[in-house]
Amino acid sequence: MLTRRKLLQSAALGVVSAVALTPGPATAISDVTSEQARAIAKEAYIWGYALVDDHRIQYSYFIDTTNPEYKGPWNTIGHNTRLYTPADTTIQTINSDTLYSFIGMDVRDEPIVISVPDVDPARYYGCSLFDLWGHCDMFGTRTTGNDAASFMVAGPGWKGETPANIKKVFNMETTLGSAAIRTQLFNPGDIENVKKVQSGFKVQTLSAFLGRPAPTQTKVNFIKPLTVAEQKSSLLFFNVLNNLLQFAPTHPTEAELKARVAKIGIGEGKIFDPASQSPEMKAAIEQGMADAWVDISATAKKLDTGEITPGDCYGTRAYLKNNYLYQTTAIYLAGNAQPKEEVIYPFVALDSDGKPLTGKNHYTIRFAGDKLPPAKQFWSITMYNLPQRLLVANPIDRYLLNTPMMPNWAKDADGGYTFYIQKVSPGPDKEANWLPTPEGPFYMVMRLYLPSKEAQDGLWKAPKPERLS
Known part of the structure; x- marks a missing residue:
């Protein structure tokens, strides 16, 4: 049971924690110098940006039913039956080439199965599977062809058997994620044909796919996201990050990084309360965020001049090799995107x-x-x-x-x-x-x-x- 102090902290910070998560009290940072805190805050911000920004989009699309761009609840599919226009403002740098179908993927309790129909070989389609970090895997025209098939998406802890009629299994690093299916539109008169293709896309939990009883569903409420502008300077960025880390188990390559960021109060189950920090420590962390933006802006200039390409910034963890700066810069500029074999930007x-x-x-x-x-x-x-x-x-x-x-x-x-x-x-x-x-x-x-x-x-x-x- 939360104490009165914790309840007041949660209200002040806009926190709505998962049922399974009982945050500890926010504490002042005392075991690092202000210079060390500044460096750690910069590293933590660049590392965590993808998670925080992805939550902003997922909240609009799959959680906030009052949002005009809401697509539907988790583990259902929502179709755009028109191309994107300037009225669509949730995702930056969205395309207007293809019609989209979106799935908010919650695989905490069991995998989900995405089934697709036969698609005309002349028509491109591609399904991008994103974990909360923005790592992307694909199925569709390029990778698996246009024949009817079913694909399973499982979370990091899933150990079950794969049904015989599943063409491929994708294991996400995080227990929440999103899928975006792009279906090619040949011309304005082709839109009804695209709608027919979309009507054949289907998503089910694994238990529903197999006709078995569903496991007990773990209920969860979500912290309110920050706007893009707030993400740039608000210290509440780190509290949102803390709340989201419950859905992102530690990857083996990040154990040392997570130990470092824990020194300034960043980690699953923690509350980061700016009001609990000394003026000196608060200023150091704010400066660390500003330092991060110096590096992000410099990397953006390299993209502008062609010194690096967007293809260097998107893909799987294995491809990116934990280059959080490249990934964060690209996500800030253009959102999540597909690997270069699929599309270049x-x-x-x-x-x-x-x-x-x-x-x-x-x-x-x-x-x-x-x-x-x-x-x-x-x-x-x-x-x-x-x-x-x-x-x-x-x-x-x-x-x-x-x-x-x-x-x-x-x-x-x-x-x-x-x-x-x-x-x-x-x-x-x-x-x-x-x-x-x-x-x-x-x-x-x-x-x-x-x-x-x-x-x-x-x-x-x-x-x-x-x-x-």
Whole structure:
């Protein structure tokens, strides 16, 4: 039973703890110096950002039934039957190429089974399976084909047998996660066909799949998430992280890291209360968060210039090798994403002179006929405003240029394409090749679905926008 002091702390911090978790009292940090606390806070922030930001999205999609973007409860499937627009604001840098189906995966008590129908071999689909850390595994067109099949997703402690009619088992590191199924839309008139494909997607608990009694369900309430802006500076970031660590068992490679961050009150079952800290210690931890953002911003610049690519920042733990800085930077900029074998995401943030893009200028971006983006499936270039990184409202409701639009584009003499990147129409004869911008800062993200090996390795480079005089 919680003491009155703990109840007051929980109310002050906005804490709603899991039934299985009884937090200890918040305590002042006393066994490290302020300099040590600053360094640990920086490390803990970069390490924990993916967990905290993923909770923000999961809370909107699977927990908060009042949210206009709510998809449904855990272990059910919610379909988007339209493309994303600027009205969708939960996920930054969302695509508007494919229709989505979402699953909030709760595998604390038992695995779940995701079943898919036969999908036309010409139509791409891919199911991304994300744990709370943002590590991604896949099934779909590239990895398992388009035949009907069932796939099982299990938590880190599951030891049961695999049913004979399960094509593949995926073991998550965390007991909560999410799945995003992308289904290709060939053109606007194809949307009813995509809805038919979506209607064949099914999710069940393993017990329901086998027709057996369900195990006792462990009930859980969830801590209220922070907004993207609050995540950048609020010390309550660490309290949200503490609450979420109950769903993320310690990975063997993180044992030493978790021992370090525990020195400043970070760990499962702990409460991090800023009011319990001395002014000196509170300032040190705030500075550690600021230090983290210095490194994140520097890494973002490397993505802008192409020194590193988004393909370096997404994938499994084995692929990322615990590079939390790369992963956190990419998640902040573009959310969770798929590994580079599935999709690459060249960022287009600077013009040919190395200057940031802004709607105050007019640009062209040209793809020569022999240098179109090398994608086996399809490619696109999508507009996002800054700093929000959301789709941009415009008079023609066009948020991207992609392969299905190709029949309408005006070709250059060599068979390539020149696109007009500007706020106002370039004129009726060029409007098919126009991607509208916001008034202020923006950036664009390319997507190459099933990219060539050259593109995966960063040898193919997206052209830079040329600023018109």
